[in-house]
Amino acid sequence: MLFGALEAGGTKMVCAIGDENGTILDQISIPTLTPEETMPLIIDYLKGKGIAALGVACFGPVDLDRKSETYGYITSTPKLAWLHYDIVGTLQKALNVPIGFDTDVNGSALGEATWGSTKGVENSIYITIGTGVGVGVIIGGKPYHGMMHPEGGHIFLSRHPSDMEFESKCPYHANCMEGLAAGPAIEKRWGKKGIELVDRKEVWELEAFYIGQALCNYIVTLSPQRIVLGGGVMGQTQLFPLVREEVRKQLNNYIQTKEMENLDTYIVPAGCGGDQGIKGCIKLAMNELGI
Amino acid sequence: MLFGALEAGGTKMVCAIGDENGTILDQISIPTLTPEETMPLIIDYLKGKGIAALGVACFGPVDLDRKSETYGYITSTPKLAWLHYDIVGTLQKALNVPIGFDTDVNGSALGEATWGSTKGVENSIYITIGTGVGVGVIIGGKPYHGMMHPEGGHIFLSRHPSDMEFESKCPYHANCMEGLAAGPAIEKRWGKKGIELVDRKEVWELEAFYIGQALCNYIVTLSPQRIVLGGGVMGQTQLFPLVREEVRKQLNNYIQTKEMENLDTYIVPAGCGGDQGIKGCIKLAMNELGI
Numbered sequence: 163m164l165f166g167a168l169e170a171g172g173t174k175m176v177c178a179i180g181d182e183n184g185t186i187l188d189q190i191s192i193p194t195l196t197p198e199e200t201m202p203l204i205i206d207y208l209k210g211k212g213i214a215a216l217g218v219a220c221f222g223p224v225d226l227d228r229k230s231e232t233y234g235y236i237t238s239t240p241k242l243a244w245l246h247y248d249i250v251g252t253l254q255k256a257l258n259v260p261i262g263f264d265t266d267v268n269g270s271a272l273g274e275a276t277w278g279s280t281k282g283v284e285n286s287i288y289i290t291i292g293t294g295v296g297v298g299v300i301i302g303g304k305p306y307h308g309m310m311h312p313e314g315g316h317i318f319l320s321r322h323p324s325d326m327e328f329e330s331k332c333p334y335h336a337n338c339m340e341g342l343a344a345g346p347a348i349e350k351r352w353g354k355k356g357i358e359l360v361d362r363k364e365v366w367e368l369e370a371f372y373i374g375q376a377l378c379n380y381i382v383t384l385s386p387q388r389i390v391l392g393g394g395v396m397g398q399t400q401l402f403p404l405v406r407e408e409v410r411k412q413l414n415n416y417i418q419t420k421e422m423e424n425l426d427t428y429i430v431p432a433g434c435g436g437d438q439g440i441k442g443c444i445k446l447a448m449n450e451l452g453i
Numbered sequence: 454m455l456f457g458a459l460e461a462g463g464t465k466m467v468c469a470i471g472d473e474n475g476t477i478l479d480q481i482s483i484p485t486l487t488p489e490e491t492m493p494l495i496i497d498y499l500k501g502k503g504i505a506a507l508g509v510a511c512f513g514p515v516d517l518d519r520k521s522e523t524y525g526y527i528t529s530t531p532k533l534a535w536l537h538y539d540i541v542g543t544l545q546k547a548l549n550v551p552i553g554f555d556t557d558v559n560g561s562a563l564g565e566a567t568w569g570s571t572k573g574v575e576n577s578i579y580i581t582i583g584t585g586v587g588v589g590v591i592i593g594g595k596p597y598h599g600m601m602h603p604e605g606g607h608i609f610l611s612r613h614p615s616d617m618e619f620e621s622k623c624p625y626h627a628n629c630m631e632g633l634a635a636g637p638a639i640e641k642r643w644g645k646k647g648i649e650l651v652d653r654k655e656v657w658e659l660e661a662f663y664i665g666q667a668l669c670n671y672i673v674t675l676s677p678q679r680i681v682l683g684g685g686v687m688g689q690t691q692l693f694p695l696v697r698e699e700v701r702k703q704l705n706n707y708i709q710t711k712e713m714e715n716l717d718t719y720i721v722p723a724g725c726g727g728d729q730g731i732k733g734c735i736k737l738a739m740n741e742l743g744i
Contacts, residue, residue, distance in 0.1 A: 238709060297674070313707070318670055379670060385599030417604060418514075418528075418529060
């Protein structure tokens with residue numbers, strides 16, 4: 163059985179065809195311009211390939227409430243060409259197959275939970291730290307939606323004493339994770355991109371302090387059985403041991419579980435080698451057929 | 454059909470008999486001394502009353518993992534007489550009925566979700582702010598457990614600029630909700646119990662700042678469709694409008710949903726008039742029979 167996948171990002175649209183094992187058989191990438199320019203190229207690619215369903219993981223915010231009149235829309239995005247755009251409806255009309263739809267980061271969380279580092283784990287989270295911070299939440303094996311999809315990147319944090327004066331990069335929040343610890347915050351604070359700061363120990367210690375603190379907050383609220391860290395900033399793999407140490411230090415033995423005794427297997431990198439997003443789309447398509 | 458209920462608290466054990474409508478038909482309260490002194494009184498009360506199942510909501514931490522060898526135990530409690538005590542096993546042996554078991558605050562969350570302010574709401578949270586802070590989480594209509602039960606009372610917060618020097622009352626964490634905003638923190642900070650500070654505006658403004666911030670963090674992680682606030686501190690009902698205003702101000706329009714447009718119906722007091730805990734036990738018993 164073949165499934166279509168669309169990982170809809172703010173700069174590129176990755177389209178793929180895959181099978182029920184999560185194997186990607188073919189893949190293309192299309193720049194994200196306007197819907198008028200970009201959508202026909204996506205539809206051309208997906209049409210006539212015999213897909214049984216399509217999965218779409220999309221930059222947001224998006225409306226995931228199936229009872230809503232604007233279900234399947236991109237809503238209040240700052241990418242104005244896509245504001246209030248009915249992406250699911252447009253694809254539905256053109257392709258006439260069942261469509262699974264979720265946020266980009268829930269898609270990646272689902273890819274990891276199906277074929278990656280959280281395979282077989284009922285309740286897990288996937289955090290991407292890059293130009294922004296996103297948190298995908300899997301509960302009972304499925305992407306979780308409550309009032310809406312979680313927006314854990316905007317969790318409020320306590321400042322490091324050495325970082326009291328830094329002005330948050332988030333236009334909404336003076337002390338949120340994204341504003342203090344995403345890629346643009348690193349660049350603003352230290353005057354260079356993370357990639358040019360590899361040897362500056364203090365950069366990664368402060369970064370680990372914030373990531374570790376956010377993880378503690380996800381642990382006491384969502385109580386995940388495993389945590390996957392991905393995204394550009396986590397490409398600095400020296401962060402992993404530092405983050406684990408911060409979680410250990412900051413939780414201070416308050417949470418006592420077997421998972422906490424082995425943080426090396428609790429806080430882990432993605433297992434899909436960068437394909438967690440597109441593979442998650444395949445699984446979104448499969449879920450739509452109950453597979 | 455009759456159900457037994459045991460709300461096991463650190464100072465008293467409330468035992469009750471109720472029916473499938475959540476009506477409490479009879480109730481007693483027993484002081485929490487040692488298991489040897491207290492458990493026989495509980496068993497005497499519940500025995501021979503024809504209950505079909507028993508629900509127990511217990512002070513913690515407790516082991517809720519049915520696959521664990523210590524399922525149904527109170528684990529690392531500071532109440533040493535109850536340390537590693539097999540409360541479910543003891544009741545099971547004496548009463549020989551199915552027993553539903555959860556944390557005290559998950560019990561209250563379930564009581565509210567079944568017969569209180571979150572009736573009919575799929576995903577909700579119940580927060581008790583008293584001598585400690587507890588967060589009960591309902592997902593898909595059931596108390597949520599991941600790695601373990603959530604411990605949201607220990608979420609880390611950003612300090613108010615006027616409160617940088619206060620020493621947290623939590624022995625584990627320098628900046629957690631419980632350490633900064635539970636009853637004992639109020640008393641330590643202002644030198645008097647909350648009940649003696651009713652007219653001090655600045656007390657409740659600071660308290661609302663922390664409660665509101667914690668709520669923002671629960672909103673971006675757990676995305677509840679409604680939030681119930683209970684516990685002794687929330688007896689100061691002047692807090693409700695202040696907390697709603699802090700949530701509005703601190704989230705700063707980042708989360709746009711219909712719930713956010715009407716915080717009066719989103720952040721609400723308990724609807725069971727103080728009986729949410731014991732009623733939750735009735736529902737825990739019913740759940741055990743699939744009712």
